[in-house]
Amino acid sequence: MKKLSYLFILLLITVMGCRKDPFQLAPDPAINSTGLRLLLPFTGTSININPALGNTPVVITWSPATSKTGLPITYKWVAVGKTAGGSIDAPSLSISSDNNGTATKLSLTYASLKAAMEKAGFPVPTSDQMPFEMLWSVVASDGKTSVRSQDVYTINILYNRDGITFPFSLTGLPSSTTATFYDPASTTTIFTLNWTKPTVARPSVNPPKFTVQFYAETKDGNGNIVQPDVTKAPLFSIIPGNGALDTFVNISTKALSDSITKYITADFTATVKLSWTVRATSFSAGTTAIPGIHIIWAPANSLYVIRVNTIRLYMPGGYQASQGLGNNWDPPTAPELIRDTRTTNQLYYTYAYLNANDEFKITQGRAWDVNWGQDGSGNLVVNGTNFKVTTAGVYRISIDRTNLKYDIRLGRMGFVGGAVTGVGWNPPNVFPTSAMAYIARDQFLGIYDFIADGWKMIDNNSWNNGDINVINTRSYGSLGASGSSLVVNADNMPNIASAGKYRVIWDGSDKNNIKYSLTNGAMYVIGSATVGGWNNDATYNDTQRPPLTYQGNGVWKGTVTLTAGEIKFIVLKGSWDFNYGGSGGKISQGGANISIPAAGTYTITVDEYNQTYTIN
Secondary structure (H helix, E strand, O other): OOOHHHHHHHHHHHHHHHHHOOOOOOOOOOOOOOOEEEEEOOOOEEEEEHHOOOOOEEEEOOOOOOOOOOOOOEEEEEEEOOOOOOOOOOOOOEEEEEOOOOOEEEEEEEEHHHHHHHOOOOOOOOOOOOEEEEEEEEEEOOOOEEEEEEOOOOEEEEOOOEEEEOOOEEEOOEEEEEEOOOOOOOOEEEEEEEEEOOOOOOOOOOOOOOEEEEEEEOOOOOOOOOOOOOOOOOEEOOOOHHHHHHEEEEEEEHHHHHHHHOOOOEEEEEEEEEEEEEEEEOOOOOOOOOOOOEEEEOOOOOEEEOOOOOOOOEEEEOOHHHOOOOOOOHHOOOEEEEOOOOOOOOEEEEEEEEEOEEEEEEEEEEOOOOEEEEEOEEEEEEEEEEEEEEOEEEEEEEEOOOOOEEEEEEEOEEEEOOOOOEEOOHHHHHHOOEOEEEEOOOOOEEEEEEEOOOEEEEOOOOOOOOOOOOOOOOOOEEEEEEEOOOOEEOOOOOOOOEEEEEEEEEOOOOOOOOEEEEEEEHOEEEOOOOOOOOOOOOOOOOOOOOOOEEEEEEEEEEEEEOEEEEEEOOOOOOOOOOOOOOOOOEEOOOOOOOEEOEEEHHHHHHHEOEEEEOOO
């Protein structure tokens, strides 16, 4: 009997010794699992799932096991929640690797990982909960024997109910590093900033909300503009309408200026260099918002702003109707004065033709609420007596709204400098030798034979004395080529490079930016009525592109054979940059084609100073 007991115990030990775990860790005769090691993601990795990016890849990799029997090996990724009693050898989740289980990697996405976790009964935490900690490993099998890697890694899963993603970009105002001049007192001049709508995970629950943010421009070590650091607070922000859901904002230049004054600088002459972007968000109340998941920013645009004088002055009077400037004594249609933008001054001025006994006043803004007349002694008077000129002519009218002074004198413009033959740098020699012609309000034109040297334009026969007041001379220079802005009582003009006849225009038609043009001193006839037609070829000869001859005093004249058709006048062969058209005997820059009704030989006269033409 005792012998039987021993045999039973021996049999029991043998049976128990043959029992295996579901996944054997010890080296198996059929599978060499020594090389079966986990690679990526590293243990402790956190996966923060953005549901708006469901196709984002999650790739799990390991090194291979080897078969000793020649049977093919397949793999399964196994996982279990790291909770009390959770065992990787009793996994809740098992997924075959790529290529029907033969690959040493498993390719998932945010969406498929979430779906697998939900199917396995794992809790899928939201961003306001603790991450779900999951144990994972890999099992190799040859169809008969299964072996688990000796490694067990952890992954922290954080699933966000909400998310937001690109594409997301600004569509206007276009990025620009050219300074924008505007009226910082205007509530009707509007900038529109708009942008695209990004993709969100739950558009019906948490549609994207926006904030327009303004930062100071940032540059790298090479001087290149870079994106602002959006982790820092912006200088100021704007919330769009419709509860921040609108994809645009309309901001008046006054509102923008007020923000610049409050948060950046009160200097209205400073160039304010901004970068603006839009912050987009999508998340529920109580959620800890995560940049890149719940918050994104559109790539920023540049915005350069120069705020010029806040006050604009206008000149309503009894002359308006006769000059095509609206109704008499009508501020809304009255011409604006040029604002002298030199720092710290409040001067305004205009060069204007007035008839004998014309009267006018000066208004601040396009209404009578604030208006000035005069006392006859150079002082501005609120609601005072009308200004009046007794003789017809061109006048320079200067206003100092700070010191309440005015000056009305002869309006004129001329050339001074080493390039100006017969004048030099002597203002008393300017008039009439190098005088320019008044061709329109705040516009002068002169045709002159220059030599190579420096020069300026000047509106008086003496230099200014350095003060900024209504009676002082204004001389004009520029830092740029033809078409550039003019500066008052500062730099010279760029030197005349080579001697010759030139056409110069002083142009104050843009009250924010007076400028000049310098063009070739010549005149040619172009058009279908000429041998050369409308083909503006720089190589055409005088037959193809008939020239007019300068007669002096702004007059060009020539005898030209034409066919029935149309013509215009150009100043440089091969260029349309400056051309005259016209009608009714009056020329205008860029004007309409002039009709030639019949073939014949015509005498053509163009008077640039008086802006007229005749064809006989």
